[in-house]
Amino acid sequence: MSDNLLEARDVTLAFGRTPALQGASLAVRAGEIVAIMGPSGSGKTTLLHCLAGILTPDAGEVHFAGRRTDTLGETERSVLRRDRFGFVFQFGQLVPELTAEENVALPLLLGGGRRGAALREARTWFGRLGLDGLEGRRSGELSGGQAQRVALARGLVAGPEVLFADEPTGSLDSHAGEQVMDLMVDSARERGTTVVIVTHEARVAAYADREVLVRDGRVAAFSAAQEEL
Numbered sequence: 001m002s003d004n005l006l007e008a009r010d011v012t013l014a015f016g017r018t019p020a021l022q023g024a025s026l027a028v029r030a031g032e033i034v035a036i037m038g039p040s041g042s043g044k045t046t047l048l049h050c051l052a053g054i055l056t057p058d059a060g061e062v063h064f065a066g067r068r069t070d071t072l073g074e075t076e077r078s079v080l081r082r083d084r085f086g087f088v089f090q091f092g093q094l095v096p097e098l099t100a101e102e103n104v105a106l107p108l109l110l111g112g113g114r115r116g117a118a119l120r121e122a123r124t125w126f127g128r129l130g131l132d133g134l135e136g137r138r139s140g141e142l143s144g145g146q147a148q149r150v151a152l153a154r155g156l157v158a159g160p161e162v163l164f165a166d167e168p169t170g171s172l173d174s175h176a177g178e179q180v181m182d183l184m185v186d187s188a189r190e191r192g193t194t195v196v197i198v199t200h201e202a203r204v205a206a207y208a209d210r211e212v213l214v215r216d217g218r219v220a221a222f223s224a225a226q227e228e229l
């Protein structure tokens with residue numbers, strides 16, 4: 001039996017004639033924070049999307065919590081993403097019509113939570129992430145760093161088992177990026193949340209327990225630390 005929570009096995013995926021993944025394998029243990037690094041176009045985001053059930057590979061397997069997920073139908077995969085995973089993307093992707101607290105509450109509402117309870121839970125994140133007083137703002141009224149912390153709260157509010165972060169600091173200056181990473185890693189460690197981060201920044205990858213390098217659609221190398229864990 002494996003103690004991996006999440007695993008891609010020999011995953012292949014092409015967009016038309018463009019090969020994105022060509023036999024990528026990656027296993028992530030529960031509670032681990034893993035950074036996926038690699039050159040532009042090497043397949044990092046595609047690998048993250050396969051692990052998260054956003055894309056289904058052409059060949060190979062994806063497993064989560066002891067079950068195969070790449071063979072699930074679209075509805076089952078969207079339930080899996082909603083109930084067990086959280087997401088943070090490069091540009092936050094907050095819903096501009098909603099207030100910050102409504103954005104954070106969204107995963108709870110989509111999961112069937114009541115509005116009052118969801119908003120109460122959402123508000124608890126604002127103090128924790130240094131966002132006190134910004135609950136009623138819309139995304140256009142937040143700085144990039146504030147918006148990304150709101151996006152982080154939204155990614156974590158429903159207590160996901162895995163947080164997937166794709167270039168979470170890519171649109172931020174280094175100070176705001178550090179703040180987001182500190183908060184992400186602290187929150188994940190407190191809760192035992194597994195984190196998979198795609199980044200091209202070494203200082204972001206340095207927050208992870210281990211780094212993997214994707215090259216030409218394959219996981220080419222692991223950091224030395226991995227073998228010892």
Ligand SMILES: Nc1ncnc2c1ncn2[C@@H]1O[C@H](COP(=O)(O)OP(=O)(O)OP(=O)(O)O)[C@@H](O)[C@H]1O
Pocket residue numbers: 015018019020038039040041042043044045046047200
């Ligand atoms: N939706 C898509 N349609 C067509 N080709 C795509 C699509 N998404 C990715 N690709 C191609 O697949 C390959 C891998 O892309 P991917 O986004 O996974 O790389 P990446 O390592 O995350 O790159 P970056 O660091 O630039 O974001 C690239 O050649 C890319 O052009």
